Amino acid sequence: MAGGRVLIGGVGYRWFGDASFGLVASDQMAQLDWPDGVDVQDLGYGALHVALDLQAAHPPYDRVILIGATERGRERARLYRFDCDGTAADGKEVQDRMYEAGGGVIELDHLVVIGRHFSALSDDVVAIELEPHPGTTGDGLSPEVQALLPQAIELVRREILASAPVPAV
DSSP: OTTOOEEEEEOSOTTBGGGGHHHHHHHHHHTSOOOTTEEEEEOOSOHHHHHHHHHHOSSOOSEEEEEEEOOOSSOSSEEEEEEOOOOOOOHHHHHHHHHHHHTTOOOHHHHHHHHHHTTOSOSEEEEEEEEOOTTOOBSSOOHHHHTTHHHHHHHHHHHHHHHSOOOOO
16 A cells, blocks of 8 residues: 555454454454555554564554454443544553553553554554443454444544545646
8 A cells, every 4th residue: 555554453352242342343354355555463462562563563554543442431332433642651651551461451552552652653543442331241242332343344444545645636
C-alpha cells in the first residue's frame, strides 16, 4: 500500500466471552483481502513482547489500528473509536503496566503505554473498542456482541481507506 504500512491488531484473551472480541474480530479480518502493506495480527499476548515484535518490524508500521474490549463504564455492547494519545506516560505508570503485563494481564491500554515507552508504535494509533458485558466467559461472544463484528470490520476498513494517500491531481 503506497503511503506506508498498516497493522490491524486484535488485543484480548481467547475463550473469555465478550472480552475476546478483539481476537475474534482480528481472526475474521485475517481471512479478508486487504491492500498491500496491511497486516492483520493477533496481539493477544504480553504487551512487552508485542512492543519488542513491533520494534523489530521492518519497515516499521506507519499506522496501527487496535481492536479490543475494555470496560470503561460506557454503554454496553457498543463500539467506540478513538485516537490513542501520543503522550508518553510517566515512569510509575509504565512500571505499573509492565508489572501487570508481566503477570499476564492483556489489555489495550497496557499495549499502548508500553509500546509508546519503547517507541514501538507509530504516532498514528487508533483503537476500535467494545464496551463488553461484564462477566461473560466461554469460547463465544454473546449474540449482541457477535452482531457487532460486521460493524467493527467496516470501521477498520474506513480507517484503512483514511490512511490511503490521496492521488495528486
